[in-house]
Amino acid sequence: MPETGRILQFPQQVRRKILSSAEAGLVANRYLGASESERSEELRLVALNDPDVVLAILAQLRGMADGSPSLVASEARDVYRVLADKQSLGFFDERDYFLGESALIAGSALRLLGRRDEAELWLDRAEASFRHVVNPGPALANVSYARLTLHYDCGRYDRALSLLPSLALSFEKLSMRREALKCRFLEAMCLKNSSRTTEALRKLELLVSDPALASESGLLGLVLLNLGDLATYEGRRREALPLYQRALPLLQSSNQAFAVAHLKGLIGEALRADGRVAAAVESFRAAIADYAALGMVTWVAYLRLVLSESLIALSRNREAEWEILAALPTIEAEKMLPEGFAAVTLLRESVRRRQTDGNALREIRQQVKVSH
C-alpha cells in the first residue's frame, strides 16, 4: 500500500485553512449579528463547522453575557445543541472543550436571568464535558466560580464564604488573576449581604487599592458602586456620590447593562439625599429607561414609585400621577405586594382625585423595595 494511502485511512478530521483570531472574529460577528431568520444555512455551516469560528463565537458570547444575558443564553444553548449532534469537531479534546464552554456560558447567562434550576443543569453539563479536556483545571475552576455565584444568588452566603478561599487559591495557582479578583469581590458581596459590613468594606477597600484591578474596568466599577452603597448605608452620603460617578463610565464601557441601570438609580437616591432633586429625577428616568430596555419590569415599577416621590417634592404632581399609574399594573400583575395591601387602593383613589396620598405612596414603595 502506498504511503499516502495509509495516511488517508486514519479516520481524522479534514484539515481546514487556519483562520487568524481576527478572521475568525469577523465570521463570528456575521453569525451573531444575524437574527435566526437571517441566518442562512450556509453561514450556519461555515460558522459551526469551523473550530476557529466556534472558538471566536464563544469568546464573543462570553463578553456579551453581562449586557445581553437573554440573547447569550439562547445562542450558547444553540451552539451546544448543534455541537452535541456532531460526532466530532476539531482535533483531540476540542469537541468536549467547545461543549463545556458553551454550556458554561449558557449556565452563567441563565443565572443572570434568575433561572437558577436551568443554570445548574447547564453547569452540570459544562462540568461533564470539561472533565475530558487535556487541561481541565482552569475550566473546572470557572464552573466552580459559577456555582458559587448561584449560592450567592440563593442567599447561601455562609456556604459561598467557606468555599471561596480555596477557589481563589486555585485561580492564583493557575495564574488566572482576573478570576481571583472576582472571587475576592464575591467574598466581599457575601459579607455585605450577611450584614458583616465592616469586613465587606475592608475587603472592598483592599480590592480597590490593588493595582491589578485597574485593568478590569467592569469589576472596578462594581467595587466602586458597592463602596458607595456601603458609604450610604453607614450614613456617609456625601462620600457615595463621587464613588458612583467614578463607577458609571467604567460600567458603561464594560457593557454591564444591569449594573449601569442599578447605579443610575443609586445616583438618583444620592442626589435626592443631597437636595439636588431635579437632577435626581433625571437619573431615575435614565435608570427606568435602562431597566425597561433590559425587560426588567419589576425594577421599572419600583423606580417609578421612587421617581414619583421626587416629582411630588418638586410640585410636579401631574407627572407623579402618570408614573404611579404606570407602575401599579406591574406591581399587581407581578405580585410585588402582599394580597390585599390596603395602601394600593388608597393610592389609586388619591391619584384619581388628583391628591396623591404621600403616606400610601411611601408605604408601598418601602414594601416593594423589601420584597424586591
Add this chain to the structure above:
Amino acid sequence: MEISDESVTRLTDESPLEKEVKLVFQDTLGLIHIALVAHYGMHDSEATELEKDLYLWFHRFCMRPGTRSPREARPFLLVACCQFAREFQRYLVGTGVRESDDRLQRLLEREPSEVAQDFSRSLELLTFRQTHDA
C-alpha cells in the same frame, strides 16, 4: 525544522499571541518529531501530517481562557502529541496495515500523559539549554 504546510503557516493579521504560538511550536517541533518517529514508530511523512494537525490544535488551545503562555502550555502539547500518535498507530495496527512489536505494544498500552511526562523532562532540558545559551 518548520511546519511545512502553507495553509498552516500563512496567517494574515496575526496577533502577538499567535506569533508566539507559532514560535513556541517551531521550537518544540524537533522534540515532537522525535516522539512521533523514534518512539511511536511513525513514518516521516505520517509524522509531518500529524504535526500539522497538532499545530492547529495547539493554536486554538492557547486561545482558551485560563491557558497560560504558549511556552508554559508546551507540556499539554506533548500530551496531545502522544495521544495523536497512539490513536494513529492503534488504528494502523488494529486494521492490520502495520505490524506491532513488543516495544511498540508496550508504548501503546501506556497512557499518553505518562509518555508525555518523559518528554517533558526533555523539554525542561531543552529550556535549560536555551536559557544558558542565550
